[in-house]
Amino acid sequence: MSDAADPKPALVQLFKGLADPTRLRMLAAMVDRPRCGQDLAAEVGVTPATVSHHLRVLSExxxxxxxxxxPYTFYQLDIEALQGALKAVSTPKRVRELATASPVDAETRDVLRAFFDGPRLVALPAQRRKKEIVLEEVLRRLPRRREYREPELNRFIEVVHPDFCTIRREWIMGGYMEREAGVYRLAPRGRAVLDGG
Structure with a gap:
């Protein structure tokens, strides 16, 4: 399950595997003993084809x-994999590390280390490239919304840095956001940042 270079994709896939009520019921049925597909279909009350689909997701x-x-294949919950994933998100520090653990270059890592103290932005860099790195990092920390009203956006930014006016203005000037009648929406550049582009 773990990817030494970047554990995020494997963890995201594992938690997606858990994010379905039918799959959770199937896993519960597999905790104590291995089960074949027919057993699971009867236990959970779904068709064998549905079981096959969910088994593939859980296996991946x-x-x-x-x-x-x-002629059967029996499946059982890999409890160690589940415990490993929970351990990876067991403390605020681990969650923060995971959220910023990405295959970034040395320059980006150095900039983030220099301008962030844990979750807080200490200062906005003057140099353009460094400023972009910092602005994109703050943008990634926003809750995903289709649009943001200005007071709501201010509150989100204030968690990271008190000067929300400057951050908002820089996002607009940098093409990360668009503003109309006090409502902010992600511009294509901002969406690309959040989509990992």
Whole structure:
């Protein structure tokens, strides 16, 4: 489940695997003993085709152990994989590390270290490239919304840095956001940042 270079994709896939009520019921049925697809279909009350789909998702998420006993394949929850994922998000510090753990270049890492003290932005850099790195990092910390009213956006920014007016203005000038009648929306450049582009 772990990717030494960047654990994020594997963790995201694991948590996506858990983000479905049917899959959770299937995992609960597999906690104590291995189950075959037919058992799971009967236990959870879904079709064998639905079970097959969910088993594939759970397997790709690294949550299953498989044992083949022809003509059946038996599945059991890989409790160690689940515990490892929970440990990865078990403290605020780990969550912050995970949120910023990405395959970034040395320059970006150095800038973030120099201008952030934990979750807080200490100062906005004067140099354009460094400023962009910082503005993009603050943007990534916003809750995803289709639009933001100005007072709401101010509150979100204030968690990171007290000068929300400057940050807002820089996002507009940098093409990360657009503003109309006190409502802010992500511009294509801002959407690209949040989509990992």
């Amino acid at each position: 998420a690294g949550l299953l152990r498989e044992t083949r006993q022809p």
